[in-house]
Amino acid sequence: MNTKAFITLEYDKIIKKLETFASSTMGKKLCKDLLPSSDYEEILSAQTETKDALTRLYKTGYLSFQGLSDIRPHLRLLEIDSTLNQKELLEIARLLSITAQAVEYGDTEDEVLAYDSLNSYFGELDPLEFLYQRITQCILSEDEISDDASSALKDIRREIKQTNISIHNKLTSVINSQNNKTMLQDALITVRNGRYCVPVKTEYRNAFPGMIHDQSSSGSTLFIEPMAVVQLNNHLKELDIKEKMEIEKILQSLSAQAASCSRELEENQKILTKLDFIFAKAKYAKEYQGTEPIFNTDGIVDIKQGRHPLLDPKKVVPIHIYIGEDFNMLLLTGPNTGGKTVSLKTVGLFQLMGQAGLHIPAFQGSRLAVFSDIFADIGDEQSIEMNLSTFSSHMTNLVHILNEADPNSLVLLDELCGGTDPTEGAALAIAILDDLHTGKIRTVATTHYAELKMYAMDTEGVENACCEFDLETLSPTYRLLIGIPGKSNAFSISERLGLPDYIIEQARSQIDATAIDFENMLSELEKNKAEIEKEQSELYKTKQEIENLKNSLKEKQDDIKEKRDKMLRDAREEARNILEEAKEVADESIRKYHAWGQHPKQNNMKKMEAQRSDLRGRMSKLDKKLAYKAKKSSTISDPSDFKVGDSVFVTTLSLNGTVKEAANKDGDLIIQMGFLSSVVNYKNLELLAPEKAPKPQHQPKDRYSINKAATINPEINLLGNTVDEAIARLEKYLDDAMIAGLTSVRVVHGKGTGALRKGIHEYLRKLKFVKSYKLAEFGEGDAGVTIVTFK
Numbered sequence: 167m168n169t170k171a172f173i174t175l176e177y178d179k180i181i182k183k184l185e186t187f188a189s190s191t192m193g194k195k196l197c198k199d200l201l202p203s204s205d206y207e208e209i210l211s212a213q214t215e216t217k218d219a220l221t222r223l224y225k226t227g228y229l230s231f232q233g234l235s236d237i238r239p240h241l242r243l244l245e246i247d248s249t250l251n252q253k254e255l256l257e258i259a260r261l262l263s264i265t266a267q268a269v270e271y272g273d274t275e276d277e278v279l280a281y282d283s284l285n286s287y288f289g290e291l292d293p294l295e296f297l298y299q300r301i302t303q304c305i306l307s308e309d310e311i312s313d314d315a316s317s318a319l320k321d322i323r324r325e326i327k328q329t330n331i332s333i334h335n336k337l338t339s340v341i342n343s344q345n346n347k348t349m350l351q352d353a354l355i356t357v358r359n360g361r362y363c364v365p366v367k368t369e370y371r372n373a374f375p376g377m378i379h380d381q382s383s384s385g386s387t388l389f390i391e392p393m394a395v396v397q398l399n400n401h402l403k404e405l406d407i408k409e410k411m412e413i414e415k416i417l418q419s420l421s422a423q424a425a426s427c428s429r430e431l432e433e434n435q436k437i438l439t440k441l442d443f444i445f446a447k448a449k450y451a452k453e454y455q456g457t458e459p460i461f462n463t464d465g466i467v468d469i470k471q472g473r474h475p476l477l478d479p480k481k482v483v484p485i486h487i488y489i490g491e492d493f494n495m496l497l498l499t500g501p502n503t504g505g506k507t508v509s510l511k512t513v514g515l516f517q518l519m520g521q522a523g524l525h526i527p528a529f530q531g532s533r534l535a536v537f538s539d540i541f542a543d544i545g546d547e548q549s550i551e552m553n554l555s556t557f558s559s560h561m562t563n564l565v566h567i568l569n570e571a572d573p574n575s576l577v578l579l580d581e582l583c584g585g586t587d588p589t590e591g592a593a594l595a596i597a598i599l600d601d602l603h604t605g606k607i608r609t610v611a612t613t614h615y616a617e618l619k620m621y622a623m624d625t626e627g628v629e630n631a632c633c634e635f636d637l638e639t640l641s642p643t644y645r646l647l648i649g650i651p652g653k654s655n656a657f658s659i660s661e662r663l664g665l666p667d668y669i670i671e672q673a674r675s676q677i678d679a680t681a682i683d684f685e686n687m688l689s690e691l692e693k694n695k696a697e698i699e700k701e702q703s704e705l706y707k708t709k710q711e712i713e714n715l716k717n718s719l720k721e722k723q724d725d726i727k728e729k730r731d732k733m734l735r736d737a738r739e740e741a742r743n744i745l746e747e748a749k750e751v752a753d754e755s756i757r758k759y760h761a762w763g764q765h766p767k768q769n770n771m772k773k774m775e776a777q778r779s780d781l782r783g784r785m786s787k788l789d790k791k792l793a794y795k796a797k798k799s800s801t802i803s804d805p806s807d808f809k810v811g812d813s814v815f816v817t818t819l820s821l822n823g824t825v826k827e828a829a830n831k832d833g834d835l836i837i838q839m840g841f842l843s844s845v846v847n848y849k850n851l852e853l854l855a856p857e858k859a860p861k862p863q864h865q866p867k868d869r870y871s872i873n874k875a876a877t878i879n880p881e882i883n884l885l886g887n888t889v890d891e892a893i894a895r896l897e898k899y900l901d902d903a904m905i906a907g908l909t910s911v912r913v914v915h916g917k918g919t920g921a922l923r924k925g926i927h928e929y930l931r932k933l934k935f936v937k938s939y940k941l942a943e944f945g946e947g948d949a950g951v952t953i954v955t956f957k
Contacts, residue, residue, distance in 0.1 A: 167202055167539050168570075174542040175514040175578075177202075179476055180524070187449040189231035192435070193442030202521035204538045209461055211283070212523025217458045218282035219448035220525070222271075225279065228449075229271045231442040233260045234435075241432055244425040249418045253308045255301050258424055258431060262298035265291050265434045268441065284444070287437050292430045297423055304416055311413050319412045326405045333362050333398045340364060340392050349374050351387045360406075361399045363389040447524055454479065456525030459516075459534040465573075465608050466490035467513060470529035474512045475519075484528075485509055485646040489610060490535060493629040495603050497622045498612040499651050505633045506612040507544060507580055509646055513610055514542050514578045535608070537576045541567040544580040557585040564598060571607050579611040582618075592617040603628060619651035805829035805848035813854040816846055822854065878902055881912040889925035896926065900954070904935060910955040912942070917950045930954060 172178055181200060188194045203209050222229075240254045250258075272288025274280055304315035313320045334355065340346055341353045341364055349370035356363055358379040365387045366374045376390040391399060424431065450456075454475045468491075471484035487509055489496050498506045516526045520534040543563045560583075571577050583595040592615040599618070602609045603625065611618075622630040630651035808814065812825045816837060823846075827836035833848045882899045884892040896913065903911050915922045930939045935957055942951035 167204070168541065171514065171540050171542045172518065174544050175511055175518060175540075176476060177515060177518045180515070180519060184446060184450050184524070187446035187453075188442050190234040190236075190439060190442050192234070192236055192439040193231065193446060196439065196443040197446055200522050202518045202540075203523075204521070204536060206461065206463055206536050209521055209523065209536060213458050213461070213520070213525075214283045215444045216447045216451060216523055216525055218279075218284050219444045220451055220456075221282070222279060222284065223445070223448055223452055225276065226271065226274065229268060229441070229445060231264060231438060231445075234264050234438055234442065235260070237261055237431060237435055240424075241428045244421060244428055247425070248421070249414070250421045250424065251417065252305050252311070255417070255420055255424065256305055256308060259298055259301040259305070261431065261435060261438070262294050262301075264438060266293040266295070266298070268438060269293055284441070287441055291434055291437055294427050294430060294434075297427055300423060301420055304420060311416060315416045316412060319409065319416065322405055322409050322412060326402065326409065329398055329402050329405060333395050333402065336394050336398065337362060337364060337392065340394060346374070356389060358389045358391075360403065361391045362395055363391045366390045451525035454527040456527050457530045457532065459520045459526050459528070459532050461520070461534055461536055463536050464490065465494070465535045465537075466533055467517070467535055467576075467608070468533040469513065469516055469526070470532045472512050472516060472526065472528040472532065474508055474515070475527050477508070479527075483645060485512060487513060487610075487631075487646055487648065489513075489629075490608055493627050494606060495599065495609045495622075495628040496611075496631055496648070497599075497618055497628065497651075498610070498631050498633065498646075499614070499619055505646070509633065510542075510544060510578050510580055510610055510612055514540055514576070517576060535576070537608075538572070538574040539570070540576045540578070541571055542578040542580075543567065544578065557583075560585070568598070568601065571602070571605070573606045575607055577602060577607055577609045577611075579609065582611050582613050584614070588615065591615065596621050599628075600625075622651065805833040805835070808835055808848060808851065808853065815852040815854055816844075816850060817852060818846070818850045878906040878908065880908060880910075881914060883914045884922065884926070885914060885916045887922070889922055892922060892926060893929050896929065900933070900936075904956055908956070910953060912947070913952045913954055914947065915950065915952065917948075923949070923952065926952060 181198060184200070185194045185197045188197050203212070235257050237254075237258055240250055240258060243250060243254075269288060269291050272285065272291075279285070304312055306312050311319070313323055337355045341350060341355070347353070349366055351365040351367050354365065356365065361377075361379055363379055365382075366376075366389075368381075368386055368388055371378070371388055371390075374390055374392075376392040377396065378388050378390050380389040381387065382389075454473075466489075468488040470486055472487065473479065473482045473484050483505070485505075487496070498509060516528070516532075517534055517537060517540055519526055521536065526532060526534070543560060564579075567577055582598065583591040585591075586594075595611075595613060595615060595618055599609065599611065599621065619630055622628045629648060631646060631648040632650055634645040634647055806829065808825050808829060810825050810828055814823055814825060814837065815821075816823055816839065821839045823837040823839035825835055826838045829835045829848055834845050835848060835851070837844055837846045837851070880903075882896065884895060887895065892915070900911070913926060915926055917923075927939065930936050930952070937955045937957040939952055939954045941949050942953055
């Protein structure tokens with residue numbers, strides 16, 4: 167693309183702003199070098215990365231790249247077996263620290279984020295924890311090595327400390343000696359040239375045994391190292407040398423370890439720099455509330471409620487501008503300061519931003535095309551250096567555009583052929599536009615020429631547009647109206663500003679009647695379009711309200727369906743248990759009758775009669791379970807008769823419950839049935855006598871739970887199941903255990919690889935009715951069993 171358009175459309179200002187959102191110098195450079203692409207797949211990939219990073223910002227928060235520095239020079243030194251200093255090694259450690267943070271940031275359970283375009287970046291990072299720990303354990307700061315960096319260094323520093331103590335003890339003895347007090351200038355210990363000394367008066371230089379290292383500026387004091395500490399000072403110097411040599415060894419060892427990981431370190435920096443750049447795009451998009459544009463290769467541009475990103479967001483008026491489907495050329499007309507140039511720049515800048523992988527500040531669903539080049543002739547092009555007028559400079563630019571533009575280009579022209587004779591300028595402008603139109607080049611142009619309005623109305627594929635002007639306030643509204651040419655408001659504005667009527671009338675008489683009728687028609691069109699757009703806006707709001715109500719209703723229907731399905735599952739389960747019980751009773755009776763039939767001589771009639779009576783009793787009980795029969799209860803004719811805390815029977819669910827909240831005006835009450843809370847109408851309730859009230863918590867609360875309590879096992883064995891199979895079985899088992907009133911259960915999953923235990927714990931963590939879960943104690947199953955406690 168020609169870079170001149172970048173300056174004209176202020177793309178360079180967007181890039182400078184983008185740089186501020188990157189944390190590292192390398193990330194800022196990637197921002198600075200960002201150019202629009204003409205490759206469709208490359209654009210889509212860049213836009214997807216920006217979108218995914220923006221999604222992560224909203225869902226997960228910010229990822230910090232602060233402190234990320236360029237370690238490539240350090241890696242080049244390692245290639246030639248050089249030893250890095252403490253500062254350079256700490257920069258490598260900082261890189262690894264940011265790498266570890268990025269890996270943790272990328273490790274998510276969110277299914278959307280786990281498969282986005284950034285996941286591969288996070289997956290390729292290697293934190294090299296052993297190298298990071300080794301460097302940070304050894305180097306405390308740029309000026310300090312840890313005592314624990316090596317055992318030899320620790321021993322040397324311990325000896326240095328002990329030697330220093332010995333020196334101070336001896337020097338303290340020297341300065342406290344009665345023989346030396348008169349010879350000392352001050353009773354203090356000082357250091358000169360790395361040696362411990364005491365200040366001695368000059369006149370006692372021969373009387374005080376020791377080595378002179380310095381003299382005061384006045385010459386009255388000599389700094390002498392007493393002979394008593396010379397050997398200790400010498401030893402201290404030797405230890406200092408040993409310490410430096412040991413530190414050099416440590417740095418060499420750390421550098422060697424870093425050198426062995428140079429490829430991983432370089433790859434980490436490359437990925438982190440790329441992520442810093444991608445997240446800079448996302449942060450910028452978040453600031454101006456950008457959205458991902460939809461790209462096409464058909465030359466269609468449709469910007470919905472676009473806001474120029476460099477204008478004050480509180481003042482900028484969004485525009486809806488489109489081109490490329492019904493028409494390939496758009497002519498913007500209207501008075502100055504009406505927003506025509508801003509509209510022109512918005513189209514061009516959005517195209518550059520979008521093709522560079524940046525989101526655009528517009529409504530979701532805005533479309534952009536992939537152009538091979540964008541040409542712009544906007545603003546005052548006067549050139550003093552080349553001795554060219556404004557018209558000449560514009561024409562030079564137009565000649566270049568006409569020579570270079572093709573059907574894959576976008577051309578933006580501001581005040582086409584302005585600055586010259588209106589008649590000739592209009593004719594030349596029409597000729598230029600016609601050439602662009604014949605070449606099928608997408609073009610957006612602004613003009614004051616009335617002839618161009620007629621050209622747009624008479625030419626297929628060319629459309630008029632204008633920026634709305636409010637005559638009441640004598641100011642532009644900056645709203646773009648496509649399909650209507652701009653109306654000249656010179657007479658109206660002059661009249662409202664107080665120009666005498668006779669002058670305005672005289673001016674009108676100088677204009678052809680056809681032109682006046684045309685202007686009046688434009689005024690009527692503009693008024694009608696404004697009214698239509700207002701009605702469309704109201705219809706859109708109504709449609710949105712209907713859509714919201716529809717979605718709300720669907721959610722309620724889905725909830726009802728889910729509850730109904732659960733009730734049916736529970737009913738089928740209870741019916742199955744009842745049938746199994748009936749089958750057992752029948753099988754037992756048949757076995758007994760068969761046994762008695764084999765011994766006819768024995769008196770079995772009495773036994774058979776007793777068995778039949780017992781069977782009749784059991785069948786009666788089963789019959790009661792299979793079909794609900796009305797209970798004897800007090801007659802309730804008014805919902806106010808139900809009080810909070812009353813025990814009730816819900817006839818529609820065959821469950822016992824307690825009134826949680828009194829009835830509303832419709833007679834609906836909140837009933838608590840075990841862990842289930844539901845709205846029930848008073849007509850579907852029966853008041854229970856106190857003696858039939860539900861038992862205390864953790865006891866079976868209804869007919870279904872009584873049956874469950876009798877059959878439920880306090881332990882489930884999931885050994886040999888896959889995670890998915892185990893979760894499916896566990897879900898049903900926990901429901902049954904809760905309804906049966908169990909307070910806790912044992913889940914047997916075994917030790918194995920730990921995958922089954924991990925999957926079960928992940929599932930339990932999400933259940934609201936689970937109070938806690940833990941591995942069993944030693945002797946109760948240990949790590950192979952999990953104890954689950956209900957709320």
